[in-house]
Amino acid sequence: MKRDTIDDDDELASNNNAKGRLKKLRKVCERGEVWNAKRLAECRAVGIAVRPTVRLVPPLAVPGARIPTMRDVARIVWRVLGREAPQYKAPGTHVEAKREWPPWLIVGNPEAVERVAVVFCDSCQGIKLRVFEPRATKRRALDVLQHQSAPWANPAGTVVVPRPTANVFGLDCEMVQTTNGTELARCSIVDKSTRLDVYCLPEGEVVDYCTKYSGITAETLRDVETRLGDVQRMVREVVGKNDLLVGHSLDNDLRVLGMTHDNVADTALLYKHPKEGYKKSLKSLAKEFLGRTIQTGEHDSVQDARAALDLYWLKVANPILGSKPRKPPLVDAVRDLGKKVASTRGEREDWDLLVTTDKRGVEEQVPDNALIVAIAQPDVSSLELLEAQKKACGKGVAVWTKDLENQRIKALEACIYVAAVRQGPRSQAVVLYPAGG
Numbered sequence: 001m002k003r004d005t006i007d008d009d010d011e012l013a014s015n016n017n018a019k020g021r022l023k024k025l026r027k028v029c030e031r032g033e034v035w036n037a038k039r040l041a042e043c044r045a046v047g048i049a050v051r052p053t054v055r056l057v058p059p060l061a062v063p064g065a066r067i068p069t070m071r072d073v074a075r076i077v078w079r080v081l082g083r084e085a086p087q088y089k090a091p092g093t094h095v096e097a098k099r100e101w102p103p104w105l106i107v108g109n110p111e112a113v114e115r116v117a118v119v120f121c122d123s124c125q126g127i128k129l130r131v132f133e134p135r136a137t138k139r140r141a142l143d144v145l146q147h148q149s150a151p152w153a154n155p156a157g158t159v160v161v162p163r164p165t166a167n168v169f170g171l172d173c174e175m176v177q178t179t180n181g182t183e184l185a186r187c188s189i190v191d192k193s194t195r196l197d198v199y200c201l202p203e204g205e206v207v208d209y210c211t212k213y214s215g216i217t218a219e220t221l222r223d224v225e226t227r228l229g230d231v232q233r234m235v236r237e238v239v240g241k242n243d244l245l246v247g248h249s250l251d252n253d254l255r256v257l258g259m260t261h262d263n264v265a266d267t268a269l270l271y272k273h274p275k276e277g278y279k280k281s282l283k284s285l286a287k288e289f290l291g292r293t294i295q296t297g298e299h300d301s302v303q304d305a306r307a308a309l310d311l312y313w314l315k316v317a318n319p320i321l322g323s324k325p326r327k328p329p330l331v332d333a334v335r336d337l338g339k340k341v342a343s344t345r346g347e348r349e350d351w352d353l354l355v356t357t358d359k360r361g362v363e364e365q366v367p368d369n370a371l372i373v374a375i376a377q378p379d380v381s382s383l384e385l386l387e388a389q390k391k392a393c394g395k396g397v398a399v400w401t402k403d404l405e406n407q408r409i410k411a412l413e414a415c416i417y418v419a420a421v422r423q424g425p426r427s428q429a430v431v432l433y434p435a436g437g
Contacts, residue, residue, distance in 0.1 A: 022046055032108020035097035036090060037083075040111040051368055053108035072102035073118075073373055074148030074330050080116050080371060081339050081352055107371075115370035117354040148330045167191065167243040170309030172301040173253040174214040178204030184256045185209075185216045187231050188301035190309060195238050197302055199224045200231050215298035232259055246312045248282040248304065267311045271322035285311055289322060331355070383411040 025043050034040050034050050043050050079100050091097040174186040183202035189195045201224045209216045247253050250266045268279040283295045286307045339352035386408040393400035
């Protein structure tokens with residue numbers, strides 16, 4: 001009898017704890033604090049329906065808020081669909097979870113958002129906020145979104161390093177300036193040893209030996225009789241069709257040689273510069289990755305060719321070394337994660353990312369766990385016309401007046417995107433559309 005009483009007390013205590021936990025979880029859902037997978041699973045296990053909510057923060061109204069941009073839309077898509085990426089780090093606190101979203105958007109129960117519907121439409125209704133995106137004004141909205149990249153990089157696919165299929169040679173050329181332009185003065189090819197090192201007499205009259213960079217002087221070329229055709233023949237004798245040719249800014253060397261080669265590796269491209277559009281010098285790469293000092297005075301093509309070759313073999317051993325991680329376009333990156341992308345709802349019922357123009361159909365049929373991002377395409381026709389007219393005026397075809405400039409500014413402002421957040425009975429929507437929409 002005593003044992004039965006103890007068991008009854010334990011069962012009563014367990015029931016009370018379960019009721020207390022259930023009540024607490026309901027309050028958590030009401031406050032919108034379901035921000036991680038563990039809490040979402042716990043709520044669903046006890047039959048609590050977790051629905052997301054959204055709220056807009058006016059720009060600059062609170063610390064951390066700012067003007068929305070199209071990049072924020074990509075950030076929203078990635079917060080929802082990028083949780084399975086190996087680079088994603090789940091938030092450890094409610095504050096960290098809040099920071100995952102754009103500061104102008106507060107999402108309640110964010111873990112419950114599992115799909116994103118991107119809708120392109122002509123006009124929308126809602127609360128308006130100006131969006132600063134001047135570079136996007138003359139591009140279609142879909143292109144603007146597609147060219148947004150993931151917030152993290154994919155180090156596994158940074159740079160494709162050409163693999164050697166036969167022999168591997170390092171090439172470097174020195175040039176001089178002549179009356180015919182840039183011409184070859186020295187060509188060097190190396191592998192484990194120096195396979196070719198030959199001086200070449202330019203066809204034109206030399207006007208600048210560029211000694212500081214080429215190491216070539218008038219004395220160097222005084223007794224040289226080898227011409228460009230001779231050097232080309234020598235290069236073909238050393239480098240076979242299937243051999244890999246390595247160099248730094250190799251296009252310049254091949255151009256001055258007047259030759260082409262299909263199998264090449266360029267260290268200026270294999271080792272990325274932090275800034276887009278820039279290249280690191282061979283001197284800096286040799287110092288940084290080889291611990292070697294080169295080009296302290298006049299350049300030596302044999303030394304430079306060997307440095308480029310050593311940098312290539314180092315890259316083969318460690319492909320990520322010196323690479324700038326690649327950030328793929330938004331929709332492509334979503335597919336890379338194995339997510340299902342549909343262009344219309346009729347194509348696939350189990351979509352993760354929906355891209356469509358059927359705004360009304362999406363709002364009526366979208367599931368509760370989806371976030372709608374509606375983007376209206378600004379009318380850029382008048383702006384394009386004025387931009388073309390201004391360009392023609394710059395060529396002296398016409399005169400660009402102050403009135404035309406004012407019209408261009410107004411057209412530009414009309415094309416700047418505007419953001420709004422609407423809360424519907426079944427779905428939450430983040431809307432981007434032009435100011436005049």
